[in-house]
Amino acid sequence: MEIWYDRQGTGDPLFLLHPGGVDSRAFDVNVAGLKYRFTLWRADRRGHGRTADVAGPFTFGAMADDLIALQERHIGPAHVLGCSDGAAVALTLALRRPDLVRGLVLVAGVYHHDGWLPGVLDTDEDTLEWLGRSHAEVSPDGEGHYRVVAAKLDDLHAREPAYTEEDLKGVTARTLVMVGDDDEVRLEHALQLYRALPDGELAVVPGTSHGLLVEKPELCHQMISEFLLRDPVPTFAPIRRRQVGASG
Known part of the structure; x- marks a missing residue:
């Protein structure tokens, strides 16, 4: 099958994986802000965009x-950022082909479908119609x-x-878990994801x-660039990372 993709910017490659039900246009504001730091790749997944x-x-x-x-x-090998459903795709990619993932950013995503708050994936008719109009603007279908x-x-x-x-122990890439403090993902689930990853960091965006x-683009x-472009700093009083380092 033919996958639509584009490339913009300059710097380390960063592959952006969009949320479900929308397409790579969801990253337009992020491309504008990140293209001077990364070579950005976007792709519309099957049935999207x-x-x-x-x-x-x-x-x-x-x-x-x-x-x-x-x-x-x-x-080729790249940093990979997935948002919402894109985070599940990014996680799957990292588990199947760790050689292709230099750094991993999981934004507002779940590793198990029970991580969503009840009812948040239910779509009302007005939203379905809006998403349908957006889809029709670019879809070959x-x-x-x-x-x-949607079905x-x-x-x-x-x-x-x-x-x-x-x-999750099979994820070898250093990974940043990002979530909103009022997200559709259960915060407890995001914490479980962070704690289960061998080399994870956590950002709850207020x-x-x-x-x-x-x-808050x-x-x-800033968080994404800091994580992907700089080495981790030694921390003054590590707890979890000291335990991970001792067991490694």
């Missing part, structure tokens, strides 16, 4: 495999197909992701929701 849908259900594994093929052909995409996403979210904390990347860009 400018990439056509394919027969059969959505799985995060299939989506990750599509992007792995794109990385192998065009990008034509107006009206978004209802099919596939509902099915996907009922089953995936379904990683365990044991699975005064933000599930849309933290567009609500400058603060998020």
Whole structure:
């Protein structure tokens, strides 16, 4: 299948994986703020944006495999940032092909579908219509197909992701977990994700929701750049990291 992608900016490669139900345009404000620090790659996943849908259900594994093929052909090893559903794809990519992930940023995402707060994935009719109009602006599948995409996403979210904390030990990349303090992801779940990762850092962005990347872009860009472009600093009184280092 043909995946739509683009490239902008200069610097270390950073692959941006968009949320579910929307497309790479969701990162427009972030591209404007990060393109002078990174070479930014964006891709619309199957059934999203400018990439056509394919027969059969959505799985995060299939989506990750599509992007792995794109990385192998065009990008190579890169920092990978995924937001919401994109975080689940990024996590899957990091577990399947750790050689392609230099640094990992998981924004407002879950490692298991029970990490969402109850009801947050239910979409009302007005939102469905708005998303459908946005989809129709660029989709090769034509107006009206978004209802099919939405049904596939509902099915996907009922089953995936379904990683365990044991699975997360397989993530070899240094990882930043980012979440809004009023996010659709349970904060307890974000903490579980952070604690289960072998080399994780945590950022709870104050005064933000599930849309933290567009609500406080400058603060998020600073955190992302600091994490990906600088080495970790030695801390004065480590607790968790001292324990991780002692067991390594």
